[in-house]
Amino acid sequence: MGIIKLLDENTINKIAAGEVIEKPASIVKELVENSIDAGASEISVEVKGGGISYIRIVDNGKGINKEDMGIAFMRHATSKLSSEQELNKLVTLGFRGEALASIAAVSKVEMISKTHDSISGYRIYIEGGKIIEEGEYGCPEGTVVTIRDVFFNTPARLKFLKSESKESMYITDIMQNLAMSHSNISFKYISNGKLVFATRGDGDLKGVILAVYGKQIVKNLIDLNCSRDFITVKGYLGNSNISRGSRNYQSTFINGRYIKNKTITAAVEAAYKSMLTINKFPFFVLHIYVNPEFVDVNVHPAKAEVKFQDEQLIFKSIYHCVKDALISASHVPEIEDDRKEFIRNIQKVNYSQQKLDIKTDIETDKKYDGMIANENLTNSYELPRKDIPLNRNDDIYYEKDKTQYEPEGDRSISVGNYKIPNNFENEVTTKRVPKFGPLAVVGQIHFTYIIAEGPDDMYIIDQHAAHERIYYEKYLRDYKSFGMQKQNLIVPIVLEFSVSEKQAIFDNIEQFKRLGYEIEDFGGNSVALRCVPIIYGNPDPKVLFYEILEQINLNDKNVLSAIDKILYTMACKSAVKANDKLSYKEMVELIEQLRFCDNPYNCPHGRPTIIKMSYIELEKKFKRIQ
Template identity: 50%
Template sequence: QSTINKIAAGEVIERPAAVVKELIENAIDAGANAITTEIKEGGISFIRVTDNGSGILKADIPIAFLRHSTSKIKTVEDLLSVSSLGFRGEALSSIAAVSQLELVTKTPGEINGVRYIIEGGEEKSIEEIGCPEGTTFIIRNIFYNTPARRKFLKSTVTEAGYISDLIERLAVSHPNVSFKFIVNNQIKLHTSGNNNLKDIIYNVYGRELSANIIEANGKSDHIVMSGFIGKPIISRGNRNYMNYYINGRYIKSGIINKAIEEAYKPYTMTHRYPFTALHFEIDSELIDINVHPTKMEIRFKNGEEIYSIVYHTIKDALAGKELIPEVV
């Protein structure tokens, strides 16, 4: 395992939440509709992600851990029209380079599953075993071989908080997938995956918030917008509640933030930022997603259209509503 590889891996994988993000996105790409994430010590000593997706064939396992190995793009053209969440083929090799990784997986067509162990990028074993269909990844002792990286990690509580925020956003962005999150043997979150966004908001944010949301649906030439926004009483001093998803991805955009905040301006809010859980379907030709390993930047070729649809849809949804909190 060369130093260069370890440095590169640290860039992709900067903390336990990044591992969880990559593993869950792979599970979603594999067609899973139930994903369980379990962590101990903020994910630093233990992360387990189990899915009921397609599984991986034994022969494909070592290949999946090669750098820049992905089963999701076959041609250069595919790069321009990726619909799957991951497509760089860097996650598994990066995670394996800086941790002790165990994989157990079985495809529906095979009788036996496979257990694969790789530590610090070095393959330790591959054997056939009996196991359920789907895939389980266990990541132990992240950065055990890169102490300098480990020092940058925050407290276990803070790292667990990052993972929790991530899973909440993934649950709301994929209402058709049931997410379970277990921290130190306690279930912290369990969403139904019933594809009803309001139910998922209830699962994630609780009764009071979900009783005080308003549906906000809109449509313009190239954009379909749907989801829920909080009544102005549901707000925060930061943008943690202000979430939206573009073509299934959690993304931040200055234009969308501005449109949301402007639409709420006439209403007195104790805090500045409202709750939103909005989905946007936008023609992929009109967006430019710059996928950096650790962050996503988005640029709209039709900034005015997106601003206008967001602003007007929210303004209309808020107008004429009885903006009194519902008793819960």
């Protein structure tokens, strides 16, 4: 007799439930998605004991007919999809017809529902997949689903659940994302008898973010609303005040569905790159709208992952949308008035032990050299304050700036009298406008910071960070326009590599060329560099080449991000350091170039380059005004 048997329906459901229903939070997600698909405008969710003992979802959606209710609990029973073609045009969250069957297989479920047209409602009670009771039931329009004792008949799964509080956190996480996915639905979420949050359902996403994350987050949001190529991106980006140590504060929705997708996360983070410090992740809530035909949601039973037809294009569009929004929202950060800290520090000082320690002999202390402001000190003060921007002609600086960045030699193409610049494809150079008004240099302190004044504020510039930003953008422009300045070597530099390193060099030969390298195979493990980029500050070309190769290897296929890091490295090596004495002219030049950067406010590593304090604030500090 054969030993292979077909499994009965109930066992199949129990096994399959493992894919869809991992934990109580998955039940909440599936049931709320059903309520959303049913067109509800109000959904209330109540859980007890982390959802293990009790989950109740109440909606005012269109309800289910009594004829359909039993069928709804069968595997692959769905009202949302009837043919394969429709899979490409899905607008509902559910379509696999698995959730109710899976939930019913591993818990005790009661469903009560009434449609608009039926006179009375209907109730069904199922335990472990078996219908125990059903019949007519008086109730208002809509659906109530109550789940008790999750995994009561699968003790092994029950054992794998985390503590009630942890499970409860998973549910909160899901509920937050569901609420943000549909700001037009009013959600109420109660856990162990306490209201966790409620949303208004008025379509205002910011209001939902306020309800789920609170005031501090909402105060630090940047609006995003952008259409590019075939997608529309709307939502909010967090500024650096609310960046986090993990990715838990990132939510992406595609056509109203909460999803996780590495391409999108990578694109957003790439756009933030030079604005956040290392190991910080941005806060964001993004709604992406795209023709359903371009995305496949049917790659995983929980439907949390999606595939795009063209991942590259998605990356590019999202990157630019986010980047543009961030740049236009950038500003010089205020010096924080940490009065409490200040008072605490003052109190710590023991005055009786303090002696006046002012050196009069400047010669003996080199440190004070940094404080001599400049040859033109008086000049900068003579400018009537309000006239500073007028006295300096922006156009002059603009012109000067342009020539500054012109690569050596004229490599532009002429068509008749019209000259096409050789870097016309380059977006960065086309928008060279100053991001803040001209500043008058006052001097350098600690050989590290430049003090400057504007009409209403005093500015402090970190010379290294600012210069790094200037070089980074210059190298980026040069790179994009094939214009990295390079130098032929009379004697080539011969370097040794492992087989895989050599392979990586020749796989990326095009990138190296753009960076200014001419590379030749020198036989065996060797490679000859015939030409190297001219990098200011003259870093050792061998060391630099190895660093570049390391970046390419580290970032594997993501050459774009490797190039970015390489350009940082080059910029960092080129920039003036802290403790470098600058002349007045150099400081003026540095600030002028900074003004014309695309993002003058942060160094490529995300640290601020410039901070300011208003004169009003100064006057308050000196108690001239209250």
